Amino acid sequence: MISITIIGSGNVAQHLIKAISKSDDIELVQVFARTKESLDSIVEDSKIISDYTQFKEANMYLIAVSDNAIAEVSNHLPFNNQLVAHTSGSCALTDLNTNNRRAVFYPLQTFSKNKVIDFNRVPICLEAEQSADYQLLEKVAQSISNSVFAIDSEQRKSLHVSAVFVSNFVNHLYQLGNELCTTYNVSFDILKPLIAETANKIQTLSPQEAQTGPAKRNDTITINKHLALLSDENHKEIYKILTKSIIDHGKKL
Amino acid sequence: MISITIIGSGNVAQHLIKAISKSDDIELVQVFARTKESLDSIVEDSKIISDYTQFKEANMYLIAVSDNAIAEVSNHLPFNNQLVAHTSGSCALTDLNTNNRRAVFYPLQTFSKNKVIDFNRVPICLEAEQSADYQLLEKVAQSISNSVFAIDSEQRKSLHVSAVFVSNFVNHLYQLGNELCTTYNVSFDILKPLIAETANKIQTLSPQEAQTGPAKRNDTITINKHLALLSDENHKEIYKILTKSIIDHGKKL
Numbered sequence: 468m469i470s471i472t473i474i475g476s477g478n479v480a481q482h483l484i485k486a487i488s489k490s491d492d493i494e495l496v497q498v499f500a501r502t503k504e505s506l507d508s509i510v511e512d513s514k515i516i517s518d519y520t521q522f523k524e525a526n527m528y529l530i531a532v533s534d535n536a537i538a539e540v541s542n543h544l545p546f547n548n549q550l551v552a553h554t555s556g557s558c559a560l561t562d563l564n565t566n567n568r569r570a571v572f573y574p575l576q577t578f579s580k581n582k583v584i585d586f587n588r589v590p591i592c593l594e595a596e597q598s599a600d601y602q603l604l605e606k607v608a609q610s611i612s613n614s615v616f617a618i619d620s621e622q623r624k625s626l627h628v629s630a631v632f633v634s635n636f637v638n639h640l641y642q643l644g645n646e647l648c649t650t651y652n653v654s655f656d657i658l659k660p661l662i663a664e665t666a667n668k669i670q671t672l673s674p675q676e677a678q679t680g681p682a683k684r685n686d687t688i689t690i691n692k693h694l695a696l697l698s699d700e701n702h703k704e705i706y707k708i709l710t711k712s713i714i715d716h717g718k719k720l
Numbered sequence: 721m722i723s724i725t726i727i728g729s730g731n732v733a734q735h736l737i738k739a740i741s742k743s744d745d746i747e748l749v750q751v752f753a754r755t756k757e758s759l760d761s762i763v764e765d766s767k768i769i770s771d772y773t774q775f776k777e778a779n780m781y782l783i784a785v786s787d788n789a790i791a792e793v794s795n796h797l798p799f800n801n802q803l804v805a806h807t808s809g810s811c812a813l814t815d816l817n818t819n820n821r822r823a824v825f826y827p828l829q830t831f832s833k834n835k836v837i838d839f840n841r842v843p844i845c846l847e848a849e850q851s852a853d854y855q856l857l858e859k860v861a862q863s864i865s866n867s868v869f870a871i872d873s874e875q876r877k878s879l880h881v882s883a884v885f886v887s888n889f890v891n892h893l894y895q896l897g898n899e900l901c902t903t904y905n906v907s908f909d910i911l912k913p914l915i916a917e918t919a920n921k922i923q924t925l926s927p928q929e930a931q932t933g934p935a936k937r938n939d940t941i942t943i944n945k946h947l948a949l950l951s952d953e954n955h956k957e958i959y960k961i962l963t964k965s966i967i968d969h970g971k972k973l
Contacts, residue, residue, distance in 0.1 A: 534942060557934075557942045575910060577917055577932050579925065584917070590910045616910060625904030626911070628946045628959075633897040633911050634918040635933030636962045637890045642927035642969065644886040651878030657828060657843045657869060658879070658886050659923055664830055664837070665887040666919030670912055672832065674895035679830050680888030681810075689787060689810045693881045701965055706881075708961055709889045712954055716895065 468494050469607055472522065474540055475531035476500035478578040479554050483531055484509050486586035492610040496525040519545050526603065529554060529572060530563075538562050550600050556627035559620045560594055570595035570604055573623060574612075577634050586611050592618035592626065643702055650698075675716075682713035721747050722860055725775065727793055728784035729753035731831040732807050736784055736864075737762050739839035745863040749778040772798050780856065782807060782825060783816075791815050803853050809880030812873045813847055823848035823857055826876060827865075830887050839864050845871035845879065896955055903951075928969075935966035 471493055473480055480498070487493050488509070498510050501517055516522070522545060530540050530553040537553045541564040544551065551563055552570035563569040571594040576584060591608040593615065595601035601617070608615040618626065641662065648655045668677045681689035690710055697703045724746055726733055733751070740746045741762070751763050754770055769775070775798060783793050783806040790806045794817040797804065804816055805823035816822040824847040829837060844861040846868065848854040854870070861868040871879065894915065901908045921930045934942035943963055950956045 534939070557945060576914055577921065577930075579921060579930060579932065582921060582925065588913050590913055592910070614910075614913070616907075618906065618910075622904055622906045624945070624949055625900055626906055628949055629897040629900040629906075629908075629911055630914055631933055631935075631946065631959070632893045632900070634914050635931070635935060635966070636893050636958075637915075637918055638922070638927055638930050638932075639935075639962055639966050639969075640885045640889050640893070641922050642931065643965075644882040645927050647878055647882040647885070651875055653871065653875045653879055653882075654869075655882075657845070657867075657871075658882055660841050660843055660867070661829055661883055661887050662890075662919050662922055665890055666915050668830065668832060668835060669891070669894050669915055672835065674891055674898050677830075677832060677891050678888070678895065679832065679891075680884055682884075682888060682892075686787070692810060692877070693884065696877055696881055701968070702885075705889075705961060705965060706884070708958060709892055712896075712958060713888070713892050715954070716892075 468492065469527065469603065469610075470494045470496045470525040471527050471529055471607065472497045472499065472525040473529045473531055474499040476502065476505045477531065477533065478580060479574065480531035481505065481509060481580075482578050482584055482586065483529065483554070483574070486611040490610040493607060496523055497521075519543050522546065526550065527552065527607065528567075534558050538564070541567070550595075550603065552595075552604065556592075556623055556630065559624075560596070561620070568595075568597055568600050570600055571620070571623065572604055572608065573618070575626060575630060587613050590614040590616060592616050592623055594619055594623065643705065646699070647697075647702070678713065680713075682710040683717060685714055685717065721745065722780065722856065722863075723747045723749045723778040724780050724782055724860065725750045725752065725778040726782045726784055727752040728807075729755065729758045730784065730786065731833060732827065733784035734758065734762060734833075735831050735837055735839065736782065736807070736827070739864040742839075743863040746860060749776055750774075772796050775799065779803065780805065780860065781820075787811050791817070794820070803848075803856065805848075805857065809845075809876060809883065812877075813849070814873070821848075821850055821853050823853055824873070824876065825857055825861065826871070828879060828883060840866050843867040843869060845869050845876055847872055847876065893958075896958065899952070900950075900955070931966065933966075935963040936970060938967055938970065 527550045534555050547566045549567045551567040552572040560569050573592040574589045576589045591612050593604045645655045750767050780803045787808050800819045802820045804820040805825040813822050826845040827842045829842045844865050846857045898908045
């Protein structure tokens with residue numbers, strides 16, 4: 468049995484707490500949170516602490532707070548030479564205080580409130596300074612997910628920026644599509660099967676094989692029709708730059 | 721039994737032929753195609769024609785060719801006053817020759833070779849000049865899909881440009897993410913569960929509710945880290961414009 472204390476109460480912390488609670492191999496010792504409300508239904512009251520003096524011993528301390536608070540939290544921890552990992556994609560292992568044995572436990576997924584995640588399928592990217600610590604991290608990760616990877620800080624940074632392209636930016640394109648539907652009085656629901664299939668194709672085809680549409684065909688007649696239809700300058704600018712990028716990629720082949 | 725002849729042999733035509741072949745309510749009369757090869761395994765040889773003089777009678781003629789060939793094909797049809805529909809999202813009903821009764825039968829989905837589609841879930845957008853023709857189109861559409869909509873030419877144009885945003889552009893962002901992975905030597909596979917979940921969220925959350933990431937939080941520290949990491953000017957420009965658009969949308973709320 469591996470004992471873990473989680474620091475944080477946001478989306479990532481909550482999803483981790485739920486995943487860990489289901490595992491037979493991990494014991495949740497405590498959760499450190501400034502406010503108890505968000506944890507009400509998922510952790511026993513007696514396990515929640517909000518004072519740095521109340522920490523009990525654990526095999527591992529997992530800092531799941533916002534990126535800009537990681538260094539500060541790690542500086543405040545009142546113990547030394549323990550295994551401390553953060554869960555951030557964009558922060559380096561070296562953002563953690565050297566008082567403890569530093570590591571990273573990064574679950575690469577988009578976590579929303581009120582949206583259940585199957586943690587078994589969430590890739591977890593691990594990094595540790597010491598190999599014994601890596602082995603412990605790996606046991607923890609494997610007890611909640613089937614998809615565990617050794618990823619160093621440089622690789623993790625690039626994964627994080629890639630994730631912004633394939634998730635945050637993609638979702639924003641959904642938002643722009645939704646705006647167009649609203650403007651022209653058609654239901655966004657009509658596009659949902661297309662959204663699902665576009666993501667589904669990429670599970671088996673390469674993005675290059677999966678590309679379709681007027682830019683891919685360099686079909687300037689349709690492209691100009693679309694530009695004439697778009698009245699919002701922001702929509703127009705994004706349409707132009709992404710169309711140009713698709714056409715330029717076609718030329719490189 | 722409704723009899724249909726399909727004109728075309730590309731992706732859309734092939735997927736329609738397969739869907740229609742499964743329906744008990746529709747009889748496939750003929751397929752008009754310049755070359756037989758692509759249809760080899762899906763249509764009996766005797767049904768394939770390649771000459772405009774060989775058309776038999778059918779209740780409906782479905783033109784599933786590339787956008788820029790629709791007008792020409794419709795001008796060459798050797799009959800009058802028959803129901804003729806095209807399958808294009810970006811062409812108007814009026815692109816068809818007035819010799820026949822004009823209509824549109826637009827399946828809104830991304831069709832790739834070698835990728836099976838569940839046609840039952842493909843939204844089909846219908847438009848016809850005459851109400852009797854609309855009813856026939858509707859019967860055909862309902863016999864292959866559970867998702868049928870009356871959409872006029874203006875609405876269809878806006879759906880088509882929305883589809884470019886939520887599918888073609890989205891896929892291109894997958895490609896850019898893939899390029900970043902290659903550059904930094906990490907497997908694109910690690911991002912696939914994130915891609916699936918990002919599309920999955922939008923089935924139940926609005927794009928605005930589903931938005932996450934540094935731009936949404938206006939987290940300039942992470943944004944600048946990402947920009948410093950991106951070495952390709954095209955990646956950088958697209959990162960900047962989409963980040964700005966997400967931040968601007970946040971301000972509007």
